[in-house]
Amino acid sequence: MKTGIAIDIPGYGLRQIHTMLSDYTGTLARGGRVEAPVRELLAQLTDTLDIHIVTADTFGTAAHELQGLSLHCHRLEGDHHDRQKQEYGERLGLERCVVLGNGNNDCLLLQAAQEAGGLAIAVDNGEGCATAALLRSDLFIVGAVNALTLLLEPNGCKATLRR
Numbered sequence: 001m002k003t004g005i006a007i008d009i010p011g012y013g014l015r016q017i018h019t020m021l022s023d024y025t026g027t028l029a030r031g032g033r034v035e036a037p038v039r040e041l042l043a044q045l046t047d048t049l050d051i052h053i054v055t056a057d058t059f060g061t062a063a064h065e066l067q068g069l070s071l072h073c074h075r076l077e078g079d080h081h082d083r084q085k086q087e088y089g090e091r092l093g094l095e096r097c098v099v100l101g102n103g104n105n106d107c108l109l110l111q112a113a114q115e116a117g118g119l120a121i122a123v124d125n126g127e128g129c130a131t132a133a134l135l136r137s138d139l140f141i142v143g144a145v146n147a148l149t150l151l152l153e154p155n156g157c158k159a160t161l162r163r
Helices: 036-045 083-094 104-116 131-135 142-153 157-161
Strands: 005-009 011-019 019-022 049-055 072-075 096-103 120-123 139-142
Touching: 005 157, 011 096, 019 083, 036 142, 049 083, 083 096, 083 104, 083 139, 096 104, 104 120, 120 142, 139 142, 139 157, 142 157
Parallel strands: 019 049, 019 096, 049 072, 096 120, 120 139
Antiparallel strands: 005 011
16 A cells, blocks of 8 residues: 555544545546646656546547556446446545546545545546536546646645635
8 A cells, every 4th residue: 555645634634545536537638638747647646646547438548548657547338337436436445535526427436435534526627527526525626737736735635625
């Protein structure tokens, strides 16, 4: 297990994060492509966190775009992607996860992370964010670069969520 990130948020509690579980399309990628700064930040975060990408892969580009990064990429098949994502997260242990998502199929996972004591972040990387995802998140961030940078500088998260 990697060292992880500890975020002690006054009135909110201590979050010991060892895993990042993220959607791909619209969360980390835009139009199926990952921008160079997002790749660089993901590479930095792999030193601290185990990173898992779970995606329906709308554009069919995730494996190619994430090639060379030290992370796990799981492409969803069939139906009920929302349940598949939630189950994947539960196998990882959501109490130790930061979850990033933007779509309706991320809602169950975001809510489960919140309920387990993890951290749920809704991210709009330029393709929109479902209102239901916003309502099931601890935090909303515009842009994958901003979301990943926040994990590298967790005091920003602390300042936003403190009570």
